[in-house]
Amino acid sequence: MARIGVFICHCGENISATVDCGKVAETIGKLKHVAYSTEYKYMCSDPGQTLIKEAIKEHKLTGVVVAACSPRMHEPTFRKACAEGGLNPFLCEMANLREHCSWVHEKNDLTTEKAIDIVRIQVEKVKLNSALQPIRVPVTKTAMVIGGGIAGIQSALDIANTGHKVIMIERSPSIGGHMSQLSETFPTLDCSQCILTPRMVEVAQHPNITLYTYAEVESVEGFIGNFKVKIRKKAKSLDEKTCTGCGLCTTKCPQKKIPNEFEQGMGMRPAIYIPFPQAVPNRPVIDREHCTYYIKGKCKICEIVCPTKAIRFDQPDEILELEIGAIVVATGFDIKHADFFPEYGYGKYKDIIDGLQFERLASASGPTTGAILRPSDGQVPKNIVFIACAGSRDPAKGIAYCSKICCMYTAKHAMLYKHKVHEGKAYVFYMDIRSGGKNYDEFVRRAIEEDHVNYIRGRVSTVFERDGKLIVKGVDTLLGAQPVEIVADMVVLATAGVANSGAEDLAQKLHVSYDAHKFFAEAHPKLKPIETNTAGIFLAGACQNPKDIPDSVSQASGAAVKVAGLFSQNELTREPLVAVVNRTAPPMYSTCVGCFMCQSVCPYQAIEREDFKNREGKIVKTVAKINEGLCQGCGTCVALCRSKSIDLYGYSNNQVYAEVVALLNEY
């Protein structure tokens, strides 16, 4: 039989000034199952808490209701007091007499009546509370960082420097990401590789970091602190330990006409190649798709010339199974390419290029060693047009969002051009200049004012070729939409930043949500921008939305702190207010019928499948099971479940039902 203790707080006069606390205590004391009912000036004070602790012992209470302020204020206080008094803390509930009653109503009988009701429903609820134990989940203190761009690098180093192990995986043969392709970076114009390369080397050499390049995530199972990840190490066709990275093979490879990805197709590479000189690891891989041996079955020149006999043509892909505690997703972004802009003639005319191609042209290590030259004829362009918002902010193109980085890099590109081609003319077509950020607007002003870049506010309708020149037709909206026509030698499109290829596939493997544009979704747009809705998986960099380097690095460090925080304990302790799917005796096993509609409503992928087998090992029933490590206790599955097979601790069906019925009936 339940024995409930009820403690009515006056909160000084905050409650007692409008609520007749004595009457509340007296009325509640007459209820069935209420063993003790009292009032006190300050329940949260030491003597108040002592009163509760002693009453628990003296009256052998099985549940406590503290009628005071909002539970959002003092629930932890009173639950702790109950625990100290020898009562399971989850057998304590609060009735909100202050915020929801005394502070919002006048002093009269109706207010006291309401106070009685507020306490009554908590008495009914607490009778049905369960003694719960906190959920403890062990933590594997190894992090996995997916993606070796600047965000992944920063995150990996920050985690590794807190003393925890990090596995970094990168799908291309080298880490470095898009940042390694950049010439110089805004707003300081320092050389991108100069600041990035040391970080790349640090990753390779860090004792806490294990780097797998040319590797991809195969599958992810488990939950926070306890992920089981399979990664596929694609065959590099070479023994990395034996290879010295001398590069002889790459010079002897007869197949040399493969568009170089790193150079954005503006240069060529052989079939066995190191992506770029500063690559980490600095070891070649064989591109089996283009290698003569894999296509025709003979060649093997690399094997012949290799001084250390490191080539392994028959090397298979390798699957590694890893135990991981937390995951940082830093898979970056891509930009829209070619066929997306038929109106601008991209892909049709060689001298229309995208922003990343311009970066390679402007880069000292690029195909032109830093000279700005037209791809078609190698001439220096005299007039160059930059088109911002190529695709971005264009709902008609399906990309309604702002790609965020283009305004800045377009200003940088124009500036770099002017620095290299002093007599040249640079035009920028733009919609708005978005240069929020430290020293950003100053940078754009510099481009306009000091480097005399000609900014035209308006959109370009078409680009076409006439007499070997590119005719750019647009309007100048600041001049009353006057048509503008510029005869250019070269056009650079600031194409929209988009989700990286394979992002959707990876999101599904990780069970994290993604938005309509396939960018990974944060758990809360404001308060949880780093977390995903899967506990233990965090986001860093442009895989969430296009970001510049400082933003990516900041977020990467933020993600690292989240991981380090998680790894600071051996066990995760969670409030046990989670959902549970019932279990019954065989042959039913559970009243759950396995429709798994709950899986589809769960924002946390906390609903798993459990198979029940008969003696012959045949699966006879599959039902839902809650992963307590993942469930956050929202209860959406509970309300959806048709057979009422799921319930929620703390807000059980029995409890909420009892509250409604008790509230509205005679007591």
Next chain:
Amino acid sequence: MSDFEPKVVAFVCNWCTYAGADLTGTSRIKYASNVRIIRFPCTGRIDFMLLLKAFANGADGIIVSGCHPNDCHYTSGNFHAKRRWIMFKELMDFMGIDMNRITFSWVSAAEGAKWADVVNTTVTRIRELGPYVSYKELVNKSVEEEVKNE
């Protein structure tokens, strides 16, 4: 009907509306005392059957309130709730159950004043509508059916 005090039950989520109602308190904004709040973790947790139970047990009005779209503490509970309420409302309308007696609202943790407003508007409306006689009659009629042969 001057002495009619409507019974209004509010089903609210913990993170937005409950907190919003707390803010109404800390801001000392006064509102009608007819409402009784039942706390849920999320609007996604609110079973439509509970609304029916409230009417069945004598409620004259109901408030259902949670986080604004996109603000759900659990990211999507309120979106699911929204679909549930769309269907529920349509079904109730089709069966002739008075949906003017249920207020659905989004009240954030910052909208203390809105909470007072939602309660006051609802209570005023229910006062005008009077007790939910037809539903009470339905429940009583069912009791009569049981005793018909006595």
Next chain:
Amino acid sequence: MNSLITRAKELLENKSVQVVIGYEAGPTSVARPAFITDPAKAGTLIYDERCVQNLAVYLTKPEVKHLGKMAIVATLPVMRSIMMLISEQQIFADSIVVLGISADGSLLDIADVKVMQGYIEKSDLGNPEKYKELLAELNKLSPEERFAFWQKELSKCIKCYACRQACPMCYCTRCTVEVNQPQWIPVQSNTHGNMEWHILRAMHLAGRCISCGECGRACPVGIPCHLLTMHLVDQVHNYFNVYAGTSEKMSSVLSTFEPNDKESFII
């Protein structure tokens, strides 16, 4: 229906299936579900306008499943039920042979789920014409008249749950009405409790009902309870532009959402 008989016989003879679920004539004027396991008895299969039951209800019945791989005579509502059952993981697409029946009563060649999906997508998926009129009439009434209408109808309910048992989507091994902690639906039959039951049933079928009308037909006391779920079929289509049972991957309206779902009553 010679082609149906031939096909059924063939499937049983070459042991592609162990049972064919179809219709046969009984001793009275009505047709009834039949379970043919012996190829020699395939000849008793019929298909005509008397064959009204939604046979998909048997696909989840333990004794029927126990017979082995099943072939099923499937009109459009049955095919849509099958789609729903696959999407809700109650049956597996490859464990069922569908003997599709077109609107004119001829045998369709439904080779696999893709073909079935194609056929369903081409079909009229709204509520059947004969019910549209009734729905429209009810919608024209005032709320008070509708309340009175349903009270009168639901006072007849005896809680035999034939509506539930006849529905292929009511496959739960434990129904909400069988839960007594708490007692969501009163065990006794009274108008109010009956109304709660029918609201619960309609809500549980929101976005899942495929408009076969079996619940209403099965009702021994003639309550048009199918109009409740069919009204929601219309509403689901109005609000979310979907019909249930069109794809094996579909998840139901109430277990999914779109951030921009439109409504006009939440303040």
Next chain:
Amino acid sequence: METTRKSIRKQSLEKLYNLLSASRKVYAPVIAPDKQVEYKYNPDFAEVTFEHIRSTLSVKNVVFPKVENLFFYSNAKTESTITDIDLNKIPEIVLWGTHPCDNAAFDILRSIFSWDINDEFFSKRFEKLVVIGLSCHLSDEYCFCTSVGLTPNSAKGSDILLSRLQNGDYQAEILTEKGNGIVTLSPELFEPISGEEVTVTEVKQKFNHEQVTVKLASAFENRFWIENSLRCIGCGACAYVCPTCACFDIQDETKGKNGKRYRSWDSCGFGLFTLHTSGHNPRQVQSQRWRQRIMHKFSYMPERNESLGCVGCGRCSSGCPVDMNIAEQLEALQNI
């Protein structure tokens, strides 16, 4: 008492009805707008039908209501108070125009409700019941009273049995003291019999119930049950429309401090019917439940109650959504 036969004119029947209806609860069949035949309390005589084959539901609710309160309780802080139902408030009910099958069912129900203990709720209602039956001049393919030892004009269970005469008037057989009590209200309405023939329908016998009972004794494990119940979907319609099914469920319903205990109809067709708390269910599948239904009516009851549990009204078959035809199955059982 010895049966007396009288004749009553159509117009006199109306007078008798109005006389009864003015002073008592009279439960009589009417045809509802949706063509269902239902019983109503004290409808206008013009509404009362004499042309129905069977009502959708049986009339067992007059002695065994679909919900019956057993007592009320109120919980105070430490003790509870129980308020009993005042059985003396149960009114007299006159059943009007019920067919012989339905009337024969009351005796079967009585044998169930007084089998080991006497159910006082049932007994009181039964005691207050007067039955003015009506022989069948219509029948259909679902009728099989003649297979269970009855006929379309069996007098069993009636206090007065009316049978239509060829000239449209009625013969009244006054069978009991209760029936005689009705006659004495207005003896002039009952005239001497005229020698007109009564119009009674013919119902073909479909099986021999004694042979069925013998067969059932050894048929428990027969494949028959599985093969013939595959299409049963497990609803409770057959039990709920049945005039002799008497299973009930007992529930407590508490609201606040007050509550009540009631019983309501139940059906052995439901999976929940025999589900144990442990999760074990002795009748796990529908074939076992179907077997139970037939066994109970045709094997266990003859053994235990010395009567069949069936009156051949055919409701379970005509109301079945999947055409489970009990007479057809019994016929088959007789020949296994």
